[in-house]
Amino acid sequence: MRKQQILNKEIESFDFQSGGEASSNLKNILRKLGVSAQIVRKTAIVTYELEMNVVIHSLGGEITALISEDELEIRVDDDGPGIADLDKAFTAGYSTASDEIREMGFGAGMGLVNVKRYADQIDVKSSLGEGTHVKVIIKLSS
Amino acid sequence: MTVKELVDLFNLEIVAGPNLEKEIDGVYIGDLLSNVMARAEKDNLWLTVQGHQNVVAVALLVELSAVILVEDFEYEENSVQRACQKGVNLLKTKKKSYDLACKFCESEI
Ligand SMILES: Nc1ncnc2c1ncn2[C@@H]1O[C@H](COP(=O)(O)OP(=O)(O)OP(=O)(O)O)[C@@H](O)[C@H]1O
Ligand SMILES: [Mg+2]
Numbered sequence: 001m002r003k004q005q006i007l008n009k010e011i012e013s014f015d016f017q018s019g020g021e022a023s024s025n026l027k028n029i030l031r032k033l034g035v036s037a038q039i040v041r042k043t044a045i046v047t048y049e050l051e052m053n054v055v056i057h058s059l060g061g062e063i064t065a066l067i068s069e070d071e072l073e074i075r076v077d078d079d080g081p082g083i084a085d086l087d088k089a090f091t092a093g094y095s096t097a098s099d100e101i102r103e104m105g106f107g108a109g110m111g112l113v114n115v116k117r118y119a120d121q122i123d124v125k126s127s128l129g130e131g132t133h134v135k136v137i138i139k140l141s142s
Numbered sequence: 143m144t145v146k147e148l149v150d151l152f153n154l155e156i157v158a159g160p161n162l163e164k165e166i167d168g169v170y171i172g173d174l175l176s177n178v179m180a181r182a183e184k185d186n187l188w189l190t191v192q193g194h195q196n197v198v199a200v201a202l203l204v205e206l207s208a209v210i211l212v213e214d215f216e217y218e219e220n221s222v223q224r225a226c227q228k229g230v231n232l233l234k235t236k237k238k239s240y241d242l243a244c245k246f247c248e249s250e251i
Contacts (some may be wrong), residue, residue, distance in 0.1 A: 105175040110174070110176035110177060137230045
């Protein structure tokens with residue numbers, strides 16, 4: 001089914017000022033489109049976690065959201081450094097966040113676990129030396 | 143109860159109050175943002191020691207009724223600006239989370 005792009009936004013490394021803006025924008029767009037509160041919430045959690053991972057762990061990237069009649073597709077792509085061990089990254093409590101970042105309340109190692117829990121489908125491609133590419137599908141009809 | 147009524151009842155300080163008529167429903171306590179994202183519910187009050195601007199982003203996304211910074215921690219200046227722009231209430235208190243939560247319990251919040 002044809003998908004329409006409803007969001008495309010750059011995410012800059014260590015930009016805590018704009019961190020969360022893309023998720024917030026997407027949330028408003030979905031609300032206006034009449035998407036249910038429950039699905040908006042799921043989407044907000046997923047996009048916020050992925051967005052902040054790009055801010056905290058990567059060199060920068062972008063987020064794109066596409067919608068069709070029955071599903072939402074969220075793509076988060078960054079320019080590296082990539083994730084060495086994806087199994088580890090998806091383990092609750094695993095985090096490489098620095099002390100400084102942890103002091104801000106990040107680094108619980110729960111972000112990707114949350115994404116997995118709320119996504120209906122998730123596909124992650126990453127390896128060291130190249131970027132991380134996440135594609136999440138959220139079904140619109142529950 | 144509205145945020146305004148809560149502020150009066152428990153003597154909280156308003157740091158940003160763009161939305162004080164908002165109704166409160168429940169409380170979440172925590173300082174790890176991923177947990178707050180996943181666990182806090184719409185219209186909860188959020189007790190935390192984090193005062194930086196991503197707290198405002200989280201509060202907005204989860205649609206919390208107010209953030210309460212405890213133990214006399216300070217909000218960052220840009221948190222306050224962002225909160226006013228986005229309609230997020232920022233409160234503070236000298237009390238510890240547990241003590242404030244006990245008081246909330248007594249009042250059946
Ligand atoms: N975009 C990314 N680029 C490089 N590494 C990443 C990226 N996203 C996640 N990681 C790696 O995976 C780990 C786990 O990510 P996850 O989001 O689950 O936890 P966290 O970001 O460390 O903490 P939290 O999300 O709970 O604040 C990170 O600590 C980091 O090592
Ligand atoms: Mg994370």
